[in-house]
Each structure stands twice: as structure tokens, then as C-alpha cells.
Amino acid sequence: MGAKKTDTHFSNTPFMANEMSNIEYGEFENWRGEKAEPAKHGGVRASSIVCVVEVLENMVFLSNATNFVAYFLKSIHYPAAQSANMVTNFMGTSFLLTIFGGFISDSFLTRFKTFIIFCTLELLGLILLTIQAQDHRLQPGPNSKPSKPQEATLYTGLYAIAAGVAGVKAALPAHGADQLDHGNQRLISAFFNWFFFSLCFGGLIASTVMIWIEENLGWNWSFKISVVTLSVALCIFAMGFPIYRFKRPGGSPLSRIYKVFASAIQNRKVSLSEAENRLGISGEMRNHEKLRFLNNALISDSITATEIEETKTFLGLLPIFASTIMMNCCLAQLMTFSVQQGNIMNRSLNKFKIPTQSLSVFPLIIMLASIPLYEYFVGLFGIKSNSGGKLNMFQPLRRIGLGLALASGSMAAAAIVESKRRAAANDDNVIISVFWLGWQYLLLGISDMLTLGGMLEFFYSEAPDSMRSMSTALSWCSTSMGYFISSVLVTISNSVSGHFGKEWLGGNDLNHARLDLFYTLLCILNFINLLNYIFWAKRY
Structure with missing residues (x-):
């Protein structure tokens, strides 16, 4: 895997044959x-x-x-x-x-x-x-x-x-x-x-x-x-x-990326075709090359093919990273609104009352159970490779995509359950069981397992050897940004809905709020985000 990204047409050109650094091939x-x-x-x-x-x-x-x-x-x-x-x-x-x-x-x-x-x-x-x-x-x-x-x-x-x-x-x-x-x-x-x-x-x-x-x-x-x-x-x-x-x-990989961009900009007036011809790059390979404008950086003797590929690979990961942030907005609801819902629902299990702080146990148990099941089905339905061995039928990009789809589905289920809970509380004065939240916990738990696990694997496997820790860290950054954007969405939703009458999430009483509409908004945004992800995943 480590050599995959540098086994390109650059390394096969006479000009670059002796210029390859040992960043990728280090033992x-x-x-x-x-x-x-x-x-x-x-x-x-x-x-x-x-x-x-x-x-x-x-x-x-x-x-x-x-x-x-x-x-x-x-x-x-x-x-x-x-x-x-x-x-x-x-x-x-x-x-x-x-x-x-x-x-x-x-x-x-x-x-x-x-x-x-x-x-x-x-x-x-x-x-x-x-x-x-x-x-x-x-x-x-x-x-x-x-x-x-x-x-x-x-x-x-x-x-x-x-x-x-x-x-x-x-x-x-x-x-x-x-x-x-x-x-x-x-x-x-x-x-x-x-x-x-x-x-x-x-x-x-x-x-x-x-x-x-x-x-x-x-x-x-x-x-x-x-x-x-x-x-x-x-x-x-x-x-x-x-x-x-x-x-x-x-x-420093960032200094190398900066050097590649600086060189590409410096040599921007050189015809791209002329630069590639001077480097001995074939037309067939040129047509299949991504971010070709960076090839101009190779005019500089201080830039190696490995550094070009490193830059292109990291830039290629960023759209995938950005497409996972919205899913983490959904996860933020498990720590905020879902807990508030649980507080005013029936938390009794026979004579035992489930503590509010332990409501997060539900998604964790679901995630823990999903890992062995996932491993079992991968072993059972793994597809055959050319060498006869089994390969994972859920490749990281497909796995992330499935996780993003389930995130949208979880918000749809959350909207339906909240609508039912709110109607029961306001119309019939009935407190429904907290276990109704199990649907959104189930779907989000599996979604998180597929998405975060897939991101860790994808960013590690696809990143250059010299940037694997930094690329893997994108998974955690996505989580952080999802939480921050969730707060922004709440503010925007209240501001816009307030102009049309009443804030969806105003006040402290969920029975008089419209959390169901906020969940519906998240469902729609996640579906749009899924389409955006599919676009970038197909281009990767």
C-alpha cells in the first residue's frame, strides 16, 4: 500500500528516475x-x-x-x-x-x-x-x-x-x-x-x-x-x-505542499503540454492525470515526483473529508436534543429508572454489537480477488457512503418519533417510552461505525506514508467541525423560523418546540450531502 501513490508515470520518466525521495519507500x-x-x-x-x-x-x-x-x-x-x-x-x-x-x-x-x-x-x-x-x-x-x-x-x-x-x-x-x-x-x-x-x-x-x-x-x-x-x-x-x-x-509535509504550489504558480506561464512533453510524460497518461496544473511544478529541479503525488493525494482527500462533516452534526444531537427528549420521556424499566447520563449507553451498545456483525458478514460475503483471496465488499468509500445514507435515515426516524412524542404529550397528555428513541440510536450507531471506521481506514490507506497521522486526524477534525456546525444550524434555524412566527427551538420546553422540523431539516441536508459525497467519491 505504501508504494501505491508513487508508482506513477512520473517515476517512470528518465528525468525523474533518479530524483525520487525515500519519503514513501522508507523501510x-x-x-x-x-x-x-x-x-x-x-x-x-x-x-x-x-x-x-x-x-x-x-x-x-x-x-x-x-x-x-x-x-x-x-x-x-x-x-x-x-x-x-x-x-x-x-x-x-x-x-x-x-x-x-x-x-x-x-x-x-x-x-x-x-x-x-x-x-x-x-x-x-x-x-x-x-x-x-x-x-x-x-x-x-x-x-x-x-x-x-x-x-x-x-x-x-x-x-x-x-x-x-x-x-x-x-x-x-x-x-x-x-x-x-x-x-x-x-x-x-x-x-x-x-x-x-x-x-x-x-x-x-x-x-x-x-x-x-x-x-x-x-x-x-x-x-x-x-x-x-x-x-x-x-x-x-x-x-x-x-x-x-x-x-x-x-x-514537514506542509512545507513540501507549499513548495509544490509555489513552483506551479511560478511556472504557470509555461504551457502545460510543453512542460509534460519536456518531462517525457505520455499523452495517454496526461489525459488521466488529476490536478494536472501541478505538473508545472516539476519544471523546478527542487521538486520531485513524490512531492507532486503527495500534494495531489492530500488534496484529493479533502472533498471526502468535507462530505462527512454533516453526518457528525447528527451525532451531536445524541449529546444534546436526544438527551433532552429522554429527560421528559418514560425512562422506567420495570422498577428501575434509567439515568439520563446513561442514555448514551444505547448507541454505544449498538456500535459495539455492529462491529462483530460487520466482521462476520464481511467474512461471509467477501468477494474473490484475482489472487483467489477474499476482499472486503464494503470498500472504505462505499462504507462511508452507506454510513452517510443511514445518517439521513436516522434523522427521518428521529423526526417521526419526535412528532409522535410531541403529539402524545400535547394532545393526549401521554408520556411515551424512551425506547422509541432506539430507532435513531440504532441507525446513527451503525452510521457512525461505518463512517468513522471507514474514514480512519480510508485516510490511512490512501494517504502518503509521510502524511498518515495528519490524514487520519481528519476523521477527528470532522467530528469536531460537525459539533460546531450543529450549533450554527440551531442558531440559523431559530433566527429564520423566528422571522416567520415562532422559533423552532426557542425556550426550554420541547413540548412547545418544533424539534421534529429541525430533525427534518437535518434529514434533507444530509441527503443533499450524500449526493455531494457520491459526486466526489466517483471522481476519486
Whole structure:
């Protein structure tokens, strides 16, 4: 897989034959800097360590994301709205900064070192907040606002965690996939499926065990347990050091992309056909080449064919990335409006009342169950390759497309259920069961499994070797941008509907709001986005 992107007509031209850099063709090394041996380094055993670490890391991240609201309210004495916004900003920043973590991993450090450094940074941030939570001198007094030093302590710890999470989530999946044979795409696909399973399993522990601990033993126990858990995760990951295989960073990919664009612009007056003829590129290959205007950059002796292909490949990933953002707007509803719906629905199960914070357990269980089922059906209905082996009939692009289609369907189901819930509450004064939300949870859960898992696999497999961490980070950036755009859509919907009478989502009473119309809007936008995705996927 690693050589696929550079096996192009550029590498076959006499002009470029000796100019190819070793960015793409670099061998994997062991910890001594020697060539890695397949029998001793890498493999399923090494990648399995990554999955175990992801369970613990995501449990820490999500349990603290839910714990922070209580901490900000009870210890730092921030208002409820400000506390909620701080958590939203924390999560959004964590995911957005993954692109920075991926850049560091690809450019300057191995993915192993990136994880160690950023996980240590996250751990230090947790320790700082744990100390503040236990030391009353670092907290404001009763009915008092925090002082500047106290706020500085809080924000230093909080955003040290955010930066650490960003580096960890950028480097960890790429490091795990690096351990496997890139010639076996089915193995790479299976890894990302089980990595997603580990991510969801960590979330399930955070939504059940950690919430029980916070409610029964006190919210401050979350910090202590998180410190211990993340320390264990760091130790487990480090213990795999002798069996891992590593790839040296190839320098800044962004500077190479900039250099290609600068050279293409500088040589823009040179006829494209003339430039390609001078380089010995055949007409047949020219006709099938994407982003041909970048070929002019090859006039410069300082630009290699590998750098051209690297630039084209990364640019080709961006439309796919942009097409997945709207789906994550739907996921944001599970954390916001779906929870509000659950609060005013019948949550009783015999004599047990389901806690509101645990409503997220439903989509997590559905996602966890969908991974083994997906793997089973892939093995059962896999298609035959030319070599006789089975290939995944759900290639990443098809898998993402199916996930986007299910996202639109989930919003249609959500609109129907909310219409039924609202009518029952207003007309018949009946509170329907919270399990009616299961339809949107089911469809969105499977959609997330297909889309995020497919994105991780697609961006890793298609990206140049020198940009795999940064490209994989696009999956997390899509999640972050989806949450931010969801807030924008709510604001726009209220503004527009307010001009025509009453805001759809105005006030705090969902029985008098029109959440069903907002869900319908998301369904339509996701369907349009699906058509946009199909357009770009066919052109890829």
C-alpha cells in the first residue's frame, strides 16, 4: 500500500528516475534503528496493544468530559451555561488539535514518541486538575468567583489535557496500523474496525462504571481514577517498545505542499503540454492525470515526483473529508436534543429508572454489537480477488457512503418519533417510552461505525506514508467541525423560523418546540450531502 501513490508515470520518466525521495519507500525500523523483521516486529500482537490502550485512553477522555461540568459548577463556581460551554470548547479543541498532533507525528517524531510525549502531557494536565480538586487553596471560597491564579491553574490543566488528547488520537491509530502488512488491506480494515470497537468500549465504561462512581463515591474520584488509568495505559503502550516497528518522520509535509504550489504558480506561464512533453510524460497518461496544473511544478529541479503525488493525494482527500462533516452534526444531537427528549420521556424499566447520563449507553451498545456483525458478514460475503483471496465488499468509500445514507435515515426516524412524542404529550397528555428513541440510536450507531471506521481506514490507506497521522486526524477534525456546525444550524434555524412566527427551538420546553422540523431539516441536508459525497467519491 505504501508504494501505491508513487508508482506513477512520473517515476517512470528518465528525468525523474533518479530524483525520487525515500519519503514513501522508507523501510520500517526496529528500536535499534535496524530494518524491522516481520517475524519479530509488528504484527497483530503489536497492534492489539494499541486497541487495549485506546480502551483506557478513551475511557479517561469521556469520563472527564462528563465530570468537568460538575467540577466547574461545584468547585470553581462557574454558572451552568458557562460550564457547559467550557466542556464543549474543550472537546472541540481536543479534536481540532489532532491535525496539529498529526503534523508533529509525520514531520518531526515517530508515532511512538508522539504518543509518549502527548500522553505524558495529558497525564500532567490530569494531575494538575486532581491537585486543584483536592486542595481548597486552589479553589474559590463559597459563593466566590475564582481568582486569576486559580483560573490559570484550571485552564493550564484543562488545555494540557486537550493538547495531549489531540496528539494521542492522531498518533495512536496510525501507529497501530503501521504494525500490520500494508499489502493485506483486509487486515488493515479489520484493525480499524476493532480500534473503533475499543474506542466505543472505553466510552461504554465511561458511561456506566465511571458515572456510577461519580454519583455514589463523588465526582472527585473521577480525577484520581483517570490519573491511575492513564498511567497504566502509558505503561502498557511503552511495554510494547521492543516489538513495535517504526518509520522515521519525513519532514514537514506542509512545507513540501507549499513548495509544490509555489513552483506551479511560478511556472504557470509555461504551457502545460510543453512542460509534460519536456518531462517525457505520455499523452495517454496526461489525459488521466488529476490536478494536472501541478505538473508545472516539476519544471523546478527542487521538486520531485513524490512531492507532486503527495500534494495531489492530500488534496484529493479533502472533498471526502468535507462530505462527512454533516453526518457528525447528527451525532451531536445524541449529546444534546436526544438527551433532552429522554429527560421528559418514560425512562422506567420495570422498577428501575434509567439515568439520563446513561442514555448514551444505547448507541454505544449498538456500535459495539455492529462491529462483530460487520466482521462476520464481511467474512461471509467477501468477494474473490484475482489472487483467489477474499476482499472486503464494503470498500472504505462505499462504507462511508452507506454510513452517510443511514445518517439521513436516522434523522427521518428521529423526526417521526419526535412528532409522535410531541403529539402524545400535547394532545393526549401521554408520556411515551424512551425506547422509541432506539430507532435513531440504532441507525446513527451503525452510521457512525461505518463512517468513522471507514474514514480512519480510508485516510490511512490512501494517504502518503509521510502524511498518515495528519490524514487520519481528519476523521477527528470532522467530528469536531460537525459539533460546531450543529450549533450554527440551531442558531440559523431559530433566527429564520423566528422571522416567520415562532422559533423552532426557542425556550426550554420541547413540548412547545418544533424539534421534529429541525430533525427534518437535518434529514434533507444530509441527503443533499450524500449526493455531494457520491459526486466526489466517483471522481476519486
